[in-house]
Amino acid sequence: MSDTDLKPEMRPLGKSGLLVSPIAWGMWRFAGVPVAEGRALIEAAFDAGVTLFDTADIYGFDGAGGFGDAEALLGQVFAESPGLRERMVLATKGGITPPVPYDSSSSYLEQALDASLRRMRTDHVDLYQIHRPDILAHPQEVAACLEKMVASGKVRAVGVSNYTLAQTRALASYLTIPLATAQPEFSPLELEPITSGLLDLAMERDIAVLAWSPLGGGRIAQPGTPQEQAVAAALDIKAASSGVSRTTAAYSWIMAHPARVIPIVGTQNVGRIAEIAHVAGVRWTRTEWYDVLVAARGEKLP
Numbered sequence: 001m002s003d004t005d006l007k008p009e010m011r012p013l014g015k016s017g018l019l020v021s022p023i024a025w026g027m028w029r030f031a032g033v034p035v036a037e038g039r040a041l042i043e044a045a046f047d048a049g050v051t052l053f054d055t056a057d058i059y060g061f062d063g064a065g066g067f068g069d070a071e072a073l074l075g076q077v078f079a080e081s082p083g084l085r086e087r088m089v090l091a092t093k094g095g096i097t098p099p100v101p102y103d104s105s106s107s108y109l110e111q112a113l114d115a116s117l118r119r120m121r122t123d124h125v126d127l128y129q130i131h132r133p134d135i136l137a138h139p140q141e142v143a144a145c146l147e148k149m150v151a152s153g154k155v156r157a158v159g160v161s162n163y164t165l166a167q168t169r170a171l172a173s174y175l176t177i178p179l180a181t182a183q184p185e186f187s188p189l190e191l192e193p194i195t196s197g198l199l200d201l202a203m204e205r206d207i208a209v210l211a212w213s214p215l216g217g218g219r220i221a222q223p224g225t226p227q228e229q230a231v232a233a234a235l236d237i238k239a240a241s242s243g244v245s246r247t248t249a250a251y252s253w254i255m256a257h258p259a260r261v262i263p264i265v266g267t268q269n270v271g272r273i274a275e276i277a278h279v280a281g282v283r284w285t286r287t288e289w290y291d292v293l294v295a296a297r298g299e300k301l302p
Helices: 035-047 069-080 083-087 106-120 139-152 165-174 198-205 226-242 246-255 270-281 286-297
Strands: 024-026 052-054 089-094 125-130 155-161 179-183 208-211 262-265
Touching: 035 069, 035 083, 035 270, 069 083, 069 106, 089 106, 106 125, 106 139, 125 139, 125 179, 139 155, 139 165, 155 165, 155 208, 165 179, 165 198, 179 198, 198 208, 226 246, 226 286, 246 262, 246 270, 262 270
Parallel strands: 024 052, 024 262, 052 089, 089 125, 125 155, 155 179, 179 208, 208 262
Antiparallel strands: none
16 A cells, blocks of 8 residues: 555545545543533644544433533533634534434434534534434435535535445435535444445545544454454554554554545543544555454455
8 A cells, every 4th residue: 555545634525625634533422521621632632633523412412311412512612712613624413312213304403403503502514414324214305404404504514424335325316415424333343334335335426434433442452352352463563563552553554445534533531632643654565454354354365
């Protein structure tokens, strides 16, 4: 793989016209802390070169009460430091409605977007994604709703999260605006975007891929099963030769795919956020990259 694969410069977010950092910071655990601490985390992400910030109305929800806690905390940060909003490409999601559990009807999504904007104290988001597919919503209705959001000026670009390949194709077929993003789970321990063809579709359609849980829900950092240990060992070889941590090696492995996948780093630790800056310096040979893939598969390639 060439050295150009992992250049740290800004990159297009699909066909949205937006430029973003090659790695994002996620806020699924961004809740329950003082505003000053929340602001420190955001500033640490900026210092590490991040411009794309990913949240959702469900983030911070623990099932016991409260909805939109992560967005509300972000809104408080913006209120105290309004300049931060202008510096970031802000993404949020809607459509999970516990205990329903999903609703992508036009009436619900329009209300959900407005509620998100109120909580975050902003008049628009740069990217709005359907968080999980609602099987009872026709993709034509969903497409019309997303287009209305963009036409209103409340949303600049649209995308999907956790959609299958077929669901992504179906929605895209009804849109007259670009489907900018797809956000699947993807890591050396979750290869479904490779095997399903989703990454191939992303390259075909110029859809930006945002990878959630790039560390396999923490299993890469703390491997348990033989498969997890094998993947960790393969990543450690690269980490040692590149002078980075195993987690940094894992992020860079994801980013080496030609779909130019953008990992969403979810750590809420300032020191670990700083490691993001080291990712761009890691270069993979094909042999090294495939060694991790073989470890992840648990069997040799054909």
